[in-house]
Amino acid sequence: xxxxxxxxxxxxxADLVCRSLKAGKNVFVEKPLAISAPQLEEIExxxxxxxxxxxxxxxxxxxxxxxxxxxxxxxxxxxxxxxxYRINAGALPDDHWIYDPSEGGGRIIGEVCxxxxxxxxxxxxxxxxxxAASLGHGHSRTNPDENVSITMRHESGSLSSIxxxxxxxxxxxxxxIEVHKDGKSAVxxxxxxxxxxxxxxxxxxxxxxxxxxEELAAFAAAIRKGNTFPIPIDSLIRTTRTTFAIIDSLKxxxxxxx
Numbered sequence: 001x002x003x004x005x006x007x008x009x010x011x012x013x014a015d016l017v018c019r020s021l022k023a024g025k026n027v028f029v030e031k032p033l034a035i036s037a038p039q040l041e042e043i044e045x046x047x048x049x050x051x052x053x054x055x056x057x058x059x060x061x062x063x064x065x066x067x068x069x070x071x072x073x074x075x076x077x078x079x080x081x082x083x084x085y086r087i088n089a090g091a092l093p094d095d096h097w098i099y100d101p102s103e104g105g106g107r108i109i110g111e112v113c114x115x116x117x118x119x120x121x122x123x124x125x126x127x128x129x130x131x132a133a134s135l136g137h138g139h140s141r142t143n144p145d146e147n148v149s150i151t152m153r154h155e156s157g158s159l160s161s162i163x164x165x166x167x168x169x170x171x172x173x174x175x176x177i178e179v180h181k182d183g184k185s186a187v188x189x190x191x192x193x194x195x196x197x198x199x200x201x202x203x204x205x206x207x208x209x210x211x212x213x214e215e216l217a218a219f220a221a222a223i224r225k226g227n228t229f230p231i232p233i234d235s236l237i238r239t240t241r242t243t244f245a246i247i248d249s250l251k252x253x254x255x256x257x258x
Contacts, residue, residue, distance in 0.1 A: 002026055003223060010110050011103040014039035017055070021046045026054040026223050028216075031113050033057050033240045035105030040240050047233050054229060056219045057236050061114060062121040063218055064211030066194040066204050070122060070179055070186045073201040077182040080157040081123045084178040085115050088168040089146070099143060107164070108145040109243045115162050116152070116246075117231070117239045122179055125156035126234075127242050127258050132249040135167075144250055152242070 004020040006013055006029040014034040020027045021043075034040040047055055061067055074081070089111065098104035120127055135147040146166040153159060173190035185197040191211075194204040218230040229236070238258060245256040 003028070006030065009097060009103055010035050010105050011100075014043060018042055018046055021050060021053050021055065024050070024053055026056075026219075028056045028058065028219050030058040031111075032105065032109050032243070033113075033236060035102075035109050037241075037244060040237060040244075044233070044237050052226075054219070054222045054226075055233065055236065056215070056222070056230055057239075058215065059114060059117040059231060059239070060211040060215040061118045061191070062211065062231070063214035064191055064209050065214075066188045066191050066209065067118060067121060067211065069194055069201060069204050070188070071124070073186065073196060073199050074122075074179070074181055074184065077184060079182050080154070080159070081125075081179060081181040082158065083119050083122060083160040083180075084163075085119060085160065086163045086176045087115060087165060088172045088174050089164055089166050090168070090170060090174075091146075091166045094143070106145045106247070107143070107166075108148065108246050109240070112145075112148075112150070112162065112164055112246065113239050113243050115164070116242045117235070118177075119152060119160035119162070120154070120235060120239065122177075123154050123156060123158040123160065125154035125158050126238060127152045127160075128155050129153040129255050129257050130242060130245045130249055131255040132246045133253070134250055145247065148246070148250070150246055 003026040006016045010032055013029050017027055017029050098110050130152050132148055132150045148164045150162040175190050177188040179186045184199050188194045192208045222228045222230050242258050245258045249256045
């Protein structure tokens, strides 16, 4: 056996990843990679010192035909990118395990990481700073990592805006993504369709495709090649670090460097 798949609750991910990598195993771990900075630092150190194994985090959206078609269509365009990403996440019970700091880490660390990763992929630029704000305390739901507006500044000058909403109606589709660059635009509608504006690229339509099969194929291909991460380690670390920065920004009310 040369590969471990980790799909446990969030609090156990980092420890299992570290133990598996130290044993020389390839690892596929569902998001998040870690729920604390010390956990993340240990994983990064192991990956830097034991590079033979492949580490993959389940950020499937970047592998979907919708995301890859935008990346291909926008390749070669000039200037920064603007992304508007709205997520109708829905409410969870107040006693849901994801809110437990040691078991779940919260919804920003546990789910918003998905959207952070996709924004970095679509802009092809590292995130360098974040600012976040949430609904006021007068709202009936007080979990600080729900109903959040996040602005992320990228190294290239690109801007990504994530609106993570728990107060929306359940009949509204979960995700809508607008990508704008150099007078061209593309819109992903819940990973069921992607429409292009100002480009000759054909629309992507069909059954919902969030890239699950494609990410597993990329992981298998990386194992066969050896010592190749489907998502670069710097990006994996930065995505988790960005979620920590978002939480810090919510606490301080100020922009936070990543």
